[in-house]
């Protein structure tokens with residue numbers, strides 16, 4: 001997960017204020033100095049940091065009592081709002097042409113992730129809008145690029161237009177667009193060539209393609225891990241091409257965050273999407289406010305809820321809930337749930353989206369080994385259908401059989417069954433609360449209180465209460481409620 005270093009530094013910078021009733025000028029100066037260092041260390045553009053610090057300091061000095069928040073919370077609130085502004089305030093959607101097709105031209109340096117991003121975006125449009133995109137392979141200089149795009153298209157059942165490596169890219173684009181018109185494709189993506197660095201030849205070619213294709217959107221693909229170089233690259237491309245948006249890739253490997261935080265402020269161009277992994281589904285809309293929450297370690301419940309909604313089968317979730325309510329949730333349901341959780345991605349990443357959890361020391365040391373989940377599955381798969389439906393059948397001799405069948409020690413089998421029983425009991429109680437199905441499912445996944453077998457038990461997280469309900473967590477909850485309200489309004 002991105003930005004660990006920055007999150008830690010910022011929290012440390014602010015934590016000094018937490019015990020103070022009133023903030024003196026010296027306190028504020030010290031905190032601002034720490035925040036400034038944290039941002040510089042994260043490789044945020046120097047000028048951007050300077051402006052940011054001045055704004056936050058002016059605001060912090062001007063307001064001492066805000067909605068009953070303590071000094072630390074006030075600073076967090078201001079920093080949160082200013083970070084959000086720095087990254088552009090609102091999510092900016094993809095441009096859409098009033099008449100088909102919408103033409104999207106991609107640009108970026110070699111290896112930034114252009115081809116991968118074309119695939120991810122096309123798949124997103126196909127899945128979410130039932131779009132019928134055409135991908136044009138106009139990178140003739142790296143022969144593997146055409147094959148890569150052709151393979152992506154083949155796997156996702158999205159057509160790819162290519163003419164090999166001997167035809168001029170300008171001609172390929174012309175003919176590709178003609179084909180899109182003929183096939184009435186609603187989106188066209190042009191995958192252009194990249195170089196190791198910006199050079200005149202490349203820029204001339206891209207400028208020509210722009211003239212030919214008249215794109216509705218020029219998306220610049222930038223590798224977040226290259227920090228300030230990414231920002232310079234963005235400036236270089238933008239000067240020649242006047243790009244309309246940025247896709248920041250490899251955010252999953254970016255521990256610092258400098259590019260994400262500076263690009264908008266330096267270039268004035270919005271980050272529209274972020275790439276967070278190598279899978280075709282690892283592309284997300286960029287929400288400045290959610291990113292800011294994450295950076296401040298306040299979690300990102302909205303994304304978590306969306307992830308749950310996207311990756312969870314609603315009908316299945318309803319059925320499982322009903323079973324929990326009736327206390328008839330069995331090992332078959334449990335396996336289904338484990339599979340769903342695994343689909344959502346690494347558990348550590350999911351946990352970090354919960355307010356107050358990003359810097360939980362227990363979470364830091366937590367190493368969720370995917371093998372643990374596999375062991376649990378192995379035990380369940382060793383059960384007979386009758387045992388899965390009725391865990392009460394599992395007497396000691398049957399448990400010994402499960403241990404032998406799964407290759408796990410008997411104590412592990414016993415522990416797993418005990419935890420399952422406890423979870424089942426707890427969930428049936430919890431289900432009579434007033435949470436939405438998604439929330440209930442999430443709580444369930446997170447191993448509330450007693451803990452779900454295989455899910456880490458997090459000390460201090462006695463339910464979402466404990467750790468989360470105090471300090472920054474408390475503020476995060478308030479912020480979240482505000483953001484949820486805002487998001488609802490937008491819809």
Ligand SMILES: Nc1nc2c(ncn2[C@@H]2O[C@H](COP(=O)(O)OP(=O)(O)OP(=O)(O)O)[C@@H](O)[C@H]2O)c(=O)[nH]1
Pocket residue numbers: 108109110111112113114115116117139142145148193194195221249250251252253274275276277278282
């Ligand atoms: N971890 C991670 N890897 C990514 C992401 N986006 C792309 N990659 C990887 O980055 C590498 C380069 O991606 P490509 O799509 O081939 O890069 P490109 O910009 O098309 O390169 P050229 O065609 O040479 O210009 C591949 O191994 C991708 O899997 C991302 O968001 N996260």
